[in-house]
Amino acid sequence: MNWNSIKKTLGPGILFASTAIGVSHLVQSTRAGADYGFALFAFVILANVLKFPFFEYAARYAAATGESLIDGYKRLGKFAIWGYFLAILASMFFVTAAIGLVTAGFMDNLFGLSSLWPSFNLFPVVLVFLISAGVLLIGKFNLIDSIIKVIGGILFISTLIVFVLILIKGPEPYAAGFKKPEVFNEVGILFIVALMGWMPTALDISSWVSLWSVEKMKTTNYRPTLKESLFDFNLGYWISVFLSICFLCIGAYLLYGTGNVLPSDSVGFADGIIKLYAETIGQWSYILIAISAFSIMLGTSLGVFDGYSRTLQRISKILFFSETDKNEEQRLRKILIASILILSLGSLSIIFFFKGQFKTLIDLATTISFLIAPLIAIANFKLVTKKYVDEAFVPNRFMKVLSYIGIVFxxxxxxFYLYIKLT
Known part of the structure; x- marks a missing residue:
């Protein structure tokens, strides 16, 4: 690999990392540390390691075929592409609603937008959706790609500083009479499932890695080698894994056992997260961290809108377009606009329904993703066998073994989760 080829390849992995770092890290990892200390550390590592092959296969498949996983699902059979379509419809409104609500919380905390229109408390969320949709409708993948790289870098550096400082300082002392919470009761198990559902992110959006990879090939007119594609993906993936550990440590060191809790509303939660940084680095850093945290959440929102709209666009073309459609480009544009509108309105409806239940919405969204994950894992694994890709692109024995373990897990x-819920 040389720097010129890396520049042409680098992007989809960083975009993936930015999308992952949002709710799963800022919210769920911090909550895990704050509520359970390091008791859930092993589950964070397990989820990240055992999901890794199935995300990696998205980059591998795109490099091998020049097409997305969604096209691959069609090759598995109509049942697979329709099943994926239904899985996306079942989860996308909850996922987008959760991310929109968190992003709006950080935006409102930074700019105080709710005070501008007190009678319309969804105003910050609507504004987040309008910004995300607007950037997407400009139709410039490079713009999203560039924005994500900058804001992701800012949060990475600030989180790394806090992580190092708390390791040097050590954990906050426990409050008098503190008792460690039970992990393996129903409440603990339900939270573990929710935590792993988006760790590092939902497995059903693994197709986005392949969609972004294909788009990167189009915009650069460069077809990367397998080694180059995996370098880009691995860089983004393992940065997101490292940051999930950082956020868990921040919650465990600064909140666990202290008697202090993060607020349950989105704006208060955002303020609580930012204060953890500011109290560690110095109060002067509050505004910088507030901007960084909002920026990374806005990056997540951009990634989600882009990913879901591309997914719906691609599925629609596969399922409903003829091979000789003369108006394909116009129809795809209309589908993009319709997808953005449906995604926005559906997600706003979910937020309205779960009004005042911030953590409940987050846990529900992540749980749905976890229940879908085994089916996506099996499909992704099947697509990188010799039947669908050249032998040079087939994963090695270690990755195959890790895949089998991941599917079983x-x-x-x-x-087990369904058993707990139904008994």
Whole structure:
């Protein structure tokens, strides 16, 4: 690899990392540390490691075929592409609603927007959706790509500083009479499932990695090698894994056992997270961290709008377009606009329905993603066998073994969760 080829390849992995760092890290990882200390550390590592092959296969498949995983699902059969379509419809409104609500919380905390229109408390969320949709409708993948790289870098550096400082300082002392919470009761198990659902992010959006990879090839007119594609993906993936550990440590060191809790509303939660940084680095840093945190959440929102709209666009073309459609470009544009509108209105409806239940919405969204994960894992694994890609792109024995373990783990835990809920 040389720097010129890396520049042409780098992007989809960073975009993936930015999308992942949002709710799963800022919210769920911090909550895990704040509520349970390091008791859930192993589950964070397990989820990240055992999901890794199925995300990696998205980049691998795109490099091997020049097409997205969604096209691959069609090759598995109509049941697979329709099943994926239904899975996306079942989860996308909850996912977008959760991310929109968190992003709006950080935006409102930074700019105080709710005070501008007190009678319309969804105003910050609507503004987040309008910004995300507007950037997407400009139709410039490079713009999103560039924005994500900058804001992701800012949050990475500030989080790394806080992480190092708290390791040097050590954990805050426990409050008098503190008792460690039970992990393996129903409440603990339900939170573990929710935590792993988006760790590092939802597995059903693995197709976005391949969609972004294909788009990157189009914009640069460069077809990367497998090594180059995996370098880009691995860089983004393992940065997101490292940051998930950082956020868990921040919650465990600064909140666990102290008697202090993060507020349950989105604006208060945002303020609580930013204060953790500011109290560690110095109060002078509050505004810088507030801007960084909002920026990374806005980056997540941009990634989600882009990913879901591309997914719906691609599925629509596969399922409903003829091979000789003369108006394909116009129809795809209309589908993009319709997808953005439907995604926005559906997600706003979910937010309105779950009004005042911030953490409940987050946990529900992440749980739905976890229950879908085993099916996506099996499909992704199947697409990188010799039947669908050249032998040079087939994963090695270690990745295959890790895939089998991952499928068993995801399936077993999903069934265990359903057993807990139904008994």
């Amino acid at each position: 995801l399936t077993g835990f999903a069934l």
